Amino acid sequence: MNTTITVPPPAAVETMKRLPLATLVALAVIGFVLVAMETMSAGLRPVIAGLTAVAIIAGALIAAIAPAAHGQPGSSRLPLVRVFRIPGIAIILAVIFT
Numbered sequence: 001m002n003t004t005i006t007v008p009p010p011a012a013v014e015t016m017k018r019l020p021l022a023t024l025v026a027l028a029v030i031g032f033v034l035v036a037m038e039t040m041s042a043g044l045r046p047v048i049a050g051l052t053a054v055a056i057i058a059g060a061l062i063a064a065i066a067p068a069a070h071g072q073p074g075s076s077r078l079p080l081v082r083v084f085r086i087p088g089i090a091i092i093l094a095v096i097f098t
Contacts, residue, residue, distance in 0.1 A: 035047060035051070038050070
């Protein structure tokens with residue numbers, strides 16, 4: 001069964017424009033408040049252990065439930081050196097990994 005969904009380019013662009021804002025709201029408003037309340041009531045170590053457990057369980061569920069999708073053929077991917085030459089990518093990766 002083929003479950004490929006094609007999104008028209010304008011809709012994909014609109015989605016990608018809204019995604020950072022949605023992520024920011026989810027992390028800042030929901031996540032920060034919940035973690036702050038839990039940290040005040042239970043302490044830092046149990047909260048970190050709980051969040052680690054949730055992340056491991058979520059990763060296991062995603063690995064078990066998500067269907068295997070075919071990737072791109074190797075010839076269609078950019079070499080890693082050319083990826084770093086895309087304007088802005090090196091700065092974004094530096095911010096993420098620091």
